[in-house]
Amino acid sequence: MTTPVLETVGLVHTFDDGRRGLDHVSISFLPGTFNILAGANGSGKTLFLRHLVGLTVPTEGTILLNGAPANKNWNLARQQMGFLFQDADAQILEATVLEDALFGPRHQGIPHEKAEKIAKESLALCGLDHREEDLTSLLSGGEKRRLNLAGVLTLGASILLLDEPFNGLDQPGVEAFLRILIDLQRQGRTIVLVTHDLEKCLAHSSSLTLWHEGRILATGSPDQVWDEIPRAGVHRPCVGRENWKELTWLPR
Amino acid sequence: MASPLIFHYKPGQDPVRRMPTLIKLPLAVAFAVWASLCPEWGLFPAFLAILYAAKIARISWISFLRLLPPLLFLFLVTGILPLLQAHNFLDVLADGLLRTFRFGLLLAAGHILTTTTNPATLAATLEKLLTWTGPQASRTLATMASLALTAVPGILDRASALREAALLRGWNSAKKPWILAKIWTLPLLRVLLERGVWTAWSLELRGWRSLKK
């Protein structure tokens, strides 16, 4: 049996006012899989992702990265997990595209020439190689998203945590982003993607996890959890359960 | 000596130009107060703010050269002349440089304001702001307050997100705390500018009279 690359065991987060943000969340992600997390607004998906990279500390429970507790060394863990925020602008740290991609390698102390090579490769992977000198403030929504992705790829992330990455993107934007994700998955990376838009990407998923009020309502292959989708406050696409493989915005 | 405030308006569509004069002018005044009175560390964000505003308004760097003559003059008066009778040369020199730099920021802000604002609107706004009375004045205050109130939470959120984004990308907060100043200044200023534009628009849509007419 394959060991999961990423796993949480009994993750609980209790807020100061006593409310539960996460309620015993145990879930695991296998290497190279494409995992979709869906649930109503406020169901705790963002909070869950923040725990995975150590931005928020759990009240109880553990996070295992390749079988070892992630909190042993957050620096190392954060290199392996690339987290894309819900708000693309909030993750852009520099004025030009290349400078932004260089931020990670530079702060890892990588010598300049090698850092530049890494940054340029990541930009190329994300289709931004022709925009290196452009101002980040002039990028389109889709390009900002891809710049965020390039930024986390420079650290060598093998797990990508994506918080509603399709928000505000048009058809070409979603298509371009999805293509890159699928490429990255083929190269062996593990994808954990939060979204309400099952129509856009469900076809590519290995698993679908439904959230409700900080708990996991159901998890499994899309056809296994199909009936539970509406209960999670998510729009169930208007196709039959057996046709979930048609749900993608990539042209076929 | 050419007046740095000579009107040389160039129209355009960027956020600096789209921002209503009623917001932009008080912002410029606030900037001027800040640049004149702030502690020394405050000059750095002020300088970045100028660079950024000039960049998004696409004001040519060369056009800033016209600010040099008055600056050189000021430096002569505040930095060089006192040297003739001073004992602590370095202090006097540094003091003169600092004053000149502050004054340079004011001139640059004036340059940006006049390049991005229609002179007629600017004059009308200035006049209105200066002669405003009773209820209207309180309305302006309310506008400014609501701008501040809507912008501040957004700015705080953005600031914390940027900090987290830097942490996730390997920034060592204990070793290089100053990186924060660098990654915060421009984006936060941008949030403020954009909120300014949106607040003014939403006020206008709800029937509040701007000074355009």
Ligand SMILES: Nc1ncnc2c1ncn2[C@@H]1O[C@H](COP(=O)(O)OP(=O)(O)O)[C@@H](O)[C@H]1O
């Ligand atoms: N400091 C806090 N105190 C109490 N509740 C909070 C706090 N921060 C967030 N929450 C709540 O936690 C829940 C989970 O939020 P979030 O993870 O952002 O949801 P999602 O990403 O699924 O939309 C929300 O209901 C939110 O109101």
Ligand SMILES: [Mg+2]
């Ligand atoms: Mg969320």
